[in-house]
Amino acid sequence: MKINVYNDMNSLIDNMVQRLIAYSHCQQATIHIALSGGNTPKRLFEAIKIADACYHIDWSRLHFWWIDERCVSYRHEESNYGTAKRYLFDHVNINLNHLHPFNVERPAEQSAIDYVQQMRQSIPLSQNGFPIFDWVWLGMGADGHVASIFPHGVSIDSLKWAEATYHPETNQSRVTLTLAVINQAKRIDMLVSGRAKAKMVQKILSNNVAVDYPARYVQPETGQCVWHLDQKAAGLISND
Numbered sequence: 001m002k003i004n005v006y007n008d009m010n011s012l013i014d015n016m017v018q019r020l021i022a023y024s025h026c027q028q029a030t031i032h033i034a035l036s037g038g039n040t041p042k043r044l045f046e047a048i049k050i051a052d053a054c055y056h057i058d059w060s061r062l063h064f065w066w067i068d069e070r071c072v073s074y075r076h077e078e079s080n081y082g083t084a085k086r087y088l089f090d091h092v093n094i095n096l097n098h099l100h101p102f103n104v105e106r107p108a109e110q111s112a113i114d115y116v117q118q119m120r121q122s123i124p125l126s127q128n129g130f131p132i133f134d135w136v137w138l139g140m141g142a143d144g145h146v147a148s149i150f151p152h153g154v155s156i157d158s159l160k161w162a163e164a165t166y167h168p169e170t171n172q173s174r175v176t177l178t179l180a181v182i183n184q185a186k187r188i189d190m191l192v193s194g195r196a197k198a199k200m201v202q203k204i205l206s207n208n209v210a211v212d213y214p215a216r217y218v219q220p221e222t223g224q225c226v227w228h229l230d231q232k233a234a235g236l237i238s239n240d
């Protein structure tokens with residue numbers, strides 16, 4: 001695992017944008033990228049939209065999937081897919097067939113089953129039969145959750161590809177990919193900013209085996225995981 005600390009959120013975001021631009025021009029025929037929800041991606045999406053106008057991102061080989069989704073209409077402000085469309089995909093030249101949202105018209109359990117079929121039909125599988133995303137963009141909650149894998153929620157050991165679950169405080173119905181899928185990715189970027197997460201960052205990145213939060217189990221089997229922190233989120237970890 002690698003840790004990058006940036007002076008501020010804009011520098012963190014710019015690093016991701018530059019890598020997306022470069023990746024979009026690589027020779028790989030199809031690139032499967034899985035996106036998280038929440039607030040951090042909104043700033044990233046806006047920066048990508050601006051960059052696309054200046055540097056021409058080649059969208060032709062990029063396919064976007066979602067790490068998790070809130071079971072609300074795409075028009076709802078909390079929809080991860082709806083947010084990505086409003087902030088980015090409605091403004092760039094991407095084929096809508098390259099966007100693979102969860103079907104939130106179905107009950108969460110069925111939406112998870114449908115998504116597994118979609119992934120099975122489109123994404124290369126690892127030797128142990130799990131889909132291999134080329135790039136996963138993760139966020140982390142202050143409670144140590146990633147995706148919609150909350151403490152005491154979906155099992156970190158689940159061998160399913162996707163599961164129905166609930167937000168522990170709002171009880172909002174969710175669907176989420178599991179760590180079994182996330183950890184097959186070739187590259188995972190964990191984007192964490194703000195002072196509110198500094199304590200959890202310190203817990204997760206310490207070597208304290210007693211720490212038992214989902215974010216600790218983001219450990220790609222063969223791929224690379226990079227934590228991108230702004231100074232505030234990195235405030236309690238040593239720089240050595």
Ligand code: 6PG
Nearest residue numbers: 036037038039040139140141147
């Ligand atoms: C979601 C996300 C969730 C998010 C973290 C961090 O649907 O809410 O998948 O896991 O990444 O809660 O969110 P922020 O980027 O808003 O801090």
